[in-house]
Each structure stands twice: as structure tokens, then as C-alpha cells.
Amino acid sequence: MDDMLLADNTAAAIALGKLLQEHRGGDVVVMDLRPFNSWTDFFVIVTVTSTTHVQGLERRIKEFSQERGMDILRKSPKPIGADDEWRLIDLGAIVIHLMTAKTRSFYELERLWGAAPIYSSKSS
Numbered sequence: 001m002d003d004m005l006l007a008d009n010t011a012a013a014i015a016l017g018k019l020l021q022e023h024r025g026g027d028v029v030v031m032d033l034r035p036f037n038s039w040t041d042f043f044v045i046v047t048v049t050s051t052t053h054v055q056g057l058e059r060r061i062k063e064f065s066q067e068r069g070m071d072i073l074r075k076s077p078k079p080i081g082a083d084d085e086w087r088l089i090d091l092g093a094i095v096i097h098l099m100t101a102k103t104r105s106f107y108e109l110e111r112l113w114g115a116a117p118i119y120s121s122k123s124s
Helices: 002-022 051-067 101-107
Strands: 026-032 042-048 086-090 094-100 118-120
Touching: 002 026, 002 042, 002 051, 002 094, 002 118, 042 051, 042 101, 051 086, 051 094, 094 101
Parallel strands: 042 094
Antiparallel strands: 026 042, 026 118, 086 094
């Protein structure tokens, strides 16, 4: 049963990354954090270009989670950073970071979790 859940979480994280990339999310990265912590399995990190872009991707995430019976456990308040530069959406096993290029560059989450396997490559 646990193995099936892990496979489902992996497939869901990869599918979510692809969905966000299809909707113009930039440099989408899906990081497998299972070897490094117990509070989440995956980070999905996405570069956004505007508040409107964030809102559109949030709508896609909500639809995605509802279709799969996943609950949105927490969402950062609007905004987490100045001018809505970083939104965090927690699905439990998957934590999504919607970040402007400036904020993503400053916090360097990929570097911080650099040893984590990446399931999807950065793309423009």
C-alpha cells in the first residue's frame, strides 16, 4: 500500500509539473525530497511572470488537486513577498512554489536542496 502511494505521489508531482509547464510556467522543476525530510515528498518550483499568471496557475493547481482527490492543506496569504513574488501551495506530499525570477534567484531553492533528484528538467 505504501509503495502504491509513493508511486501515486511521484506520478502526481510529475503530472503537475507538466501541467504547469503547459500553462506557461517557466523553468519548471520537480524535486524528490523523500530522502531528505519527512514533511513532504516533492517540491514543484515554477517561475511566474505576474500576479495574473500566479492566479491562473493557482486555478490549474486547484482543478488538478480536485480531480485527484487531493486537498490543498495550506496556501500562503496574498502576498507572501512584496508584489506577490512567491506563493506557496501545500498539497501535503507535494509543495508548489510559484516564484518570480528575481525571488527564485535570490532564494535558490534548487541549490539549497541540490542533492535532491530532479524528475523534470528546467525548460524555458
